Amino acid sequence: MKFFIDTADLxxxxxxxxxxxxxxxxxxxxxxxxxxxxDFHGHIRKICELVExxxxxxxxxxxxxxxxxxxxxxxxxxxxxxxxxxLILDGIKAIKTLSGEGIRxxxxxxxSATQALIAAKAGATYISPFVGRLDDxxxxxxxxxxxxxxxxxxxxxxxxxxxxSIRHPMHVLQAAEMGADVATIPLDVIKKLLKHPLTDSGxxxxxxxxxxxxxxxxxxxxxxx
Ligand code: E4P
Numbered sequence: 001m002k003f004f005i006d007t008a009d010l011x012x013x014x015x016x017x018x019x020x021x022x023x024x025x026x027x028x029x030x031x032x033x034x035x036x037x038x039d040f041h042g043h044i045r046k047i048c049e050l051v052e053x054x055x056x057x058x059x060x061x062x063x064x065x066x067x068x069x070x071x072x073x074x075x076x077x078x079x080x081x082x083x084x085x086x087l088i089l090d091g092i093k094a095i096k097t098l099s100g101e102g103i104r105x106x107x108x109x110x111x112s113a114t115q116a117l118i119a120a121k122a123g124a125t126y127i128s129p130f131v132g133r134l135d136d137x138x139x140x141x142x143x144x145x146x147x148x149x150x151x152x153x154x155x156x157x158x159x160x161x162x163x164x165s166i167r168h169p170m171h172v173l174q175a176a177e178m179g180a181d182v183a184t185i186p187l188d189v190i191k192k193l194l195k196h197p198l199t200d201s202g203x204x205x206x207x208x209x210x211x212x213x214x215x216x217x218x219x220x221x222x223x224x225x
Pocket of ligand 1: 006027028108130132164165184
């Protein structure tokens with residue numbers, strides 16, 4: 001399973017990258033706003049230089065011709081860029097054309113399995129079902145993920161399932177159990193994945209026992225000498 005970090009914040013990306021388990025980055029216009037990004041292309045280039053994997057950069061046009069122009073410009077920023085395209089009618093047309101041109105796409109804002117089916121048929125590289133946002137409106141986001149994984153496996157679609165809008169470690173665990181190819185995860189959730197109170201208390205006990213053993217050895221050596 002690939003781990004992407006869901007942020008435009010360079011410090012967060014650096015921190016996740018330093019952990020050694022990062023496979024890529026996803027951004028969106030809201031994350032760009034949150035990080036106060038003024039130079040979009042320059043910022044995406046910086047992210048690509050920080051990490052080795054795919055970097056999703058979202059276009060904001062909503063009509064086919066404008067989407068294609070923007071997608072070409074974004075794809076030209078860096079070879080690691082994956083063009084993030086919203087799952088609307090013109091977006092699907094753009095994904096189909098971009099796929100034919102060999103430009104990789106991340107089809108975003110997916111909230112239904114039929115949307116995911118069309119994105120795969122259009123040749124999207126990734127489909128991004130937003131599990132957390134569905135949970136937010138009392139709909140089971142994980143059930144959507146299960147449906148998409150099942151449909152793609154049934155027909156052998158190559159589109160990778162990218163679990164997005166991840167809110168907590170259980171989302172990551174369930175996405176892994178269902179066979180999602182990727183999870184894009186905020187930094188605080190990545191950190192929570194490796195935490196366990198029994199690990200912390202177990203380590204504290206090992207270290208204190210080791211310290212008292214060393215004290216006993218030193219005391220015995222003192223007595224003997
Ligand atoms: C990722 O590609 C999405 O843009 C992101 O996961 C959305 O997450 P949110 O629902 O927390 O904004």
